Amino acid sequence: MGTTTMGVKLDDATRERIKSAASRIDRTPHWLIKQAIFNYLEKLENDETLPELPALLSGAANESDDASEPTEEPYQPFLEFAEQILPQSVSRAAIxxxxxRPETDAVPMLLEQARLPQPLGEQAHKLAYQLAEKLRNQKTASGRAGMVQSLLQEFSLSSQEGVALMCLAEALLRIPDKATRDALIRDKISNGNWQSHIGRSPSLFVNAATWGLLFTGKLVSTHNETSLSRSLNRIIGKSGEPLIRKGVDMAMRLMGEQFVTGETIAEALANARKLEEKGFRYSYDMLGEAALTAADAQAYMVSYQQAIHAIGKASNGRGIYEGPGxxxxxSALHPRYSRAQYDRVMEELYPRLKSLTLLARQYDIGINIDAEEADRLEISLDLLEKLCFEPELAGWNGIGFVIQAYQKRCPVCH
Known part of the structure; x- marks a missing residue:
């Protein structure tokens, strides 16, 4: 595959002229520049007369007289990096x-796409209302699930308190040390308006939890205030926060369990069986952080292989649409998954991705490439493009790709 051989700096006006000219013929600026180079090169090779040559040749003659004087080449610090940029297709250039893209350009386009014809909009609103009403009125589940359901209904995600609880529910499951967990509890609980929720829920658990959060919020919010005595702060620091941490930790872990299907693939598959019988479909996500070492990457690779075997056997030939994926x-498959390590990513990470995809195809289960940080989208698309053109995967539609919906590039990724 060819690479860019020159880095040429152009002013904004020239760039706009090239972009405008390319759009008129439905091509990218990269394509237009490349064609111009080829056309000019062909004329030079055929000894055709060019109006620019006389001036250039006379300048070259003058330079030969001063050949004894050494000339210093201008230093271009990013030229080597620029030479690694690959030519793009029309769709990739658009991404x-x-x-x-300026928000003044992006928002009107999204607003236009979000508008539905009036009959369809009314139909969607009616269906959404019916679903919400049915969920609100259905009998609350019993046991631990019912308590969490009532708590979530009271503290909705549209409120500051609900967002704080959701942050805690997810984050506390991942934080191993006490100091960081205490800091997170102080940050998320101390500023909540918990008083407004007291007595609003018919659930004794929710009201008790609200009083606890109110008390906890008042307790931790005074941690750095000078209005109370230092002795009270010492009490909070030595005995209050461990107690708070334990109580909030237990409540949040209880909530977190409602959003994690299982701690292992086998447990998740077993827990999902009842809902699958009702028509629900699952794509199992192996929760974890990015690999920091080669050993981490190898461990994640083995975990993914084991998970694909387990999910594939559970799918039992249902296919990519009817079965789980x-x-x-x-970033879990390579410790240096970044643009600066492009060659290593293609040489070391890609074979692992291909191996997992081929294994998923053996079982005919879908495999999704999960979303990464925004600056990794381009290299992720390079891996996806290479994977989709593998002969061994021709005709198979089981490859999926996830992108953050809030990115400005998302609407053109199709």
């Missing part, structure tokens, strides 16, 4: 161009 995180 790159949308990365930092798996989501994989590319």
């Amino acid at each position: 790159t161009a949308a990365w930092r 798996i989501s994989i995180k590319l």
